[in-house]
Amino acid sequence: MTHEQPSDQHRYHHGDLENTLRSVAADLIAERGVAGFSLREVARRAGVSHAAPGHHFGDASGLLTAVAIEAFTHLREATSAAIEGVDDPSDRLAMLARAYVEVATTNPGHCAVAFRHDLLNNDDPALLAAGDQAFAVLSDVVQHVADTVNPDLDVINTSRLCWSSMQGLIELHPSMTVVSKHRGEAAPPPIGDLAEIMARQAYAGFEP
Amino acid sequence: MTHEQPSDQHRYHHGDLENTLRSVAADLIAERGVAGFSLREVARRAGVSHAAPGHHFGDASGLLTAVAIEAFTHLREATSAAIEGVDDPSDRLAMLARAYVEVATTNPGHCAVAFRHDLLNNDDPALLAAGDQAFAVLSDVVQHVADTVNPDLDVINTSRLCWSSMQGLIELHPSMTVVSKHRGEAAPPPIGDLAEIMARQAYAGFEP
DNA sequence: ATCTAATCTTGGCAGTGTCAAGATAGAGTG
DNA sequence: CACTCTATCTTGACACTGCCAAGATTAGAT
Numbered sequence: 014m015t016h017e018q019p020s021d022q023h024r025y026h027h028g029d030l031e032n033t034l035r036s037v038a039a040d041l042i043a044e045r046g047v048a049g050f051s052l053r054e055v056a057r058r059a060g061v062s063h064a065a066p067g068h069h070f071g072d073a074s075g076l077l078t079a080v081a082i083e084a085f086t087h088l089r090e091a092t093s094a095a096i097e098g099v100d101d102p103s104d105r106l107a108m109l110a111r112a113y114v115e116v117a118t119t120n121p122g123h124c125a126v127a128f129r130h131d132l133l134n135n136d137d138p139a140l141l142a143a144g145d146q147a148f149a150v151l152s153d154v155v156q157h158v159a160d161t162v163n164p165d166l167d168v169i170n171t172s173r174l175c176w177s178s179m180q181g182l183i184e185l186h187p188s189m190t191v192v193s194k195h196r197g198e199a200a201p202p203p204i205g206d207l208a209e210i211m212a213r214q215a216y217a218g219f220e221p
Numbered sequence: 222m223t224h225e226q227p228s229d230q231h232r233y234h235h236g237d238l239e240n241t242l243r244s245v246a247a248d249l250i251a252e253r254g255v256a257g258f259s260l261r262e263v264a265r266r267a268g269v270s271h272a273a274p275g276h277h278f279g280d281a282s283g284l285l286t287a288v289a290i291e292a293f294t295h296l297r298e299a300t301s302a303a304i305e306g307v308d309d310p311s312d313r314l315a316m317l318a319r320a321y322v323e324v325a326t327t328n329p330g331h332c333a334v335a336f337r338h339d340l341l342n343n344d345d346p347a348l349l350a351a352g353d354q355a356f357a358v359l360s361d362v363v364q365h366v367a368d369t370v371n372p373d374l375d376v377i378n379t380s381r382l383c384w385s386s387m388q389g390l391i392e393l394h395p396s397m398t399v400v401s402k403h404r405g406e407a408a409p410p411p412i413g414d415l416a417e418i419m420a421r422q423a424y425a426g427f428e429p
Numbered sequence: 430a431t432c433t434a435a436t437c438t439t440g441g442c443a444g445t446g447t448c449a450a451g452a453t454a455g456a457g458t459g
Numbered sequence: 460c461a462c463t464c465t466a467t468c469t470t471g472a473c474a475c476t477g478c479c480a481a482g483a484t485t486a487g488a489t
Contacts, residue, residue: 030467047339048340051444053444053446054445061468061469062468062469064446065467065468065469067448068467072447073446073447131256141400141403142403144396144400144403158427162427162429163429167422169406170418173390173419174386174419174422174423176397177389177393177419178386180385180389180393181385181386181388181390182381185336185381185384185385187338188336188352189381191352198377207381210378211385214375214378214379214382214423215422215423215426215427216426216427216428217426218423219370219371219379219426220370220371220426221373232485238436259476260477261475261476271439271476272478272479273436273437275477275479276436
């Protein structure tokens with residue numbers, strides 16, 4: 014991905030600036046973190062003037078919202094692909110958890126902004142729809158547990174538990190590594206493995 | 222808390238500027254979010270010059286690290302107080318979970334920066350120690366489950382599951398409200414209640 | 430009483446988001 | 460083809476930010 018024009022170096026009209034800016038923004042955030050993100054740096058990397066992003070996305074939160082929408086789309090695609098053909102309800106949950114955290118670490122730029130309500134336009138209908146569709150995949154998997162194993166399961170709150178666990182793991186995995194090192198314990202497993210372990214542990218419960 | 226001198230309005234030496242700045246910073250973040258935080262605004266609200274915070278904390282991440290340390294201290298105090306005198310392992314976990322999320326919502330400014338590795342000085346020994354001590358309370362509660370109910374429990378990874386669930390809930394509760402509204406479902410319970418529900422659900426497992 | 434070091438201020442530089450106004454070019458109409 | 464219209468992008472400006480260096484002020488020790 015070069016974000017450049019094919020032949021003519023400096024056409025006045027870029028042609029596909031909107032997608033380019035979104036892609037460059039995600040890369041920039043992945044590289045320097047949310048704090049290192051700036052509209053002007055995005056514009057520089059895309060080879061356009063410093064005010065061009067503002068024209069397409071209104072302001073910084075507009076561009077970040079576009080990145081977040083893409084994040085939810087990735088999330089939905091990866092999780093629904095991961096549970097394809099998996100029937101056992103516990104396995105389904107484990108596969109979904111692994112896919113969830115791995116797509117987040119594969120696309121760190123997207124993931125870093127997806128739930129940052131302080132940076133996004135939370136009223137954006139496209140954002141709401143994308144988030145809803147991503148959550149629906151998880152909700153269906155938990156519903157599948159209820160249908161096949163436990164009709165008394167509190168589906169909605171169990172879905173919230175699973176969602177929180179996965180999202181919390183993404184946020185805390187660096188801290189877990191730091192804490193383990195500080196206590197002289199072994200480092201935590203890779204995030205995908207740990208997601209699967211946690212999903213199975215929650216599914217099985219804490220009692221024998 | 223006025224952040225002002227008692228008698229003399231403008232003494233050159235503030236007297237307790239370090240604590241004042243930390244307190245003002247937490248208030249500011251609670252009010253405007255992390256994005257609305259700035260060293261200069263903190264200085265203005267504390268009634269000192271724009272470079273005074275830099276003298277005490279080096280840079281922005283230094284001040285935010287101090288806020289994060291205070292966050293972990295609050296977390297440790299609240300959680301260890303919440304499990305005082307509670308013996309049943311499931312109840313202990315539920316009480317801890319409730320206390321965890323409620324202290325985070327009571328001190329939103331502190332909570333918003335506690336795990337923001339991109340904004341903090343992650344090598345700060347005081348930060349490491351404070352985080353470690355907060356995690357120890359949770360780890361002990363899970364160990365208590367192993368000791369009294371299930372000696373085969375994977376204590377460390379179950380602790381990580383609980384920690385992720387609570388932290389994820391804090392991050393996602395606003396999104397849960399939005400998603401529920403968008404799907405026409407009932408709003409999620411208050412965050413403290415939901416934390417307790419989730420803790421008991423994980424403890425009991427998903428099967429009947 | 431004097432010296433020293435900590436504390437805080439002032440001034441300045443480079444960088445930022447956002448706005449308004451202007452320049453450019455594509456698309457459609459006669 | 461000439462023409463206008465509109466979306467796209469640039470330029471310039473303003474107020475704001477973090478951070479650094481140098482100076483002013485004061486507390487505390489000698």
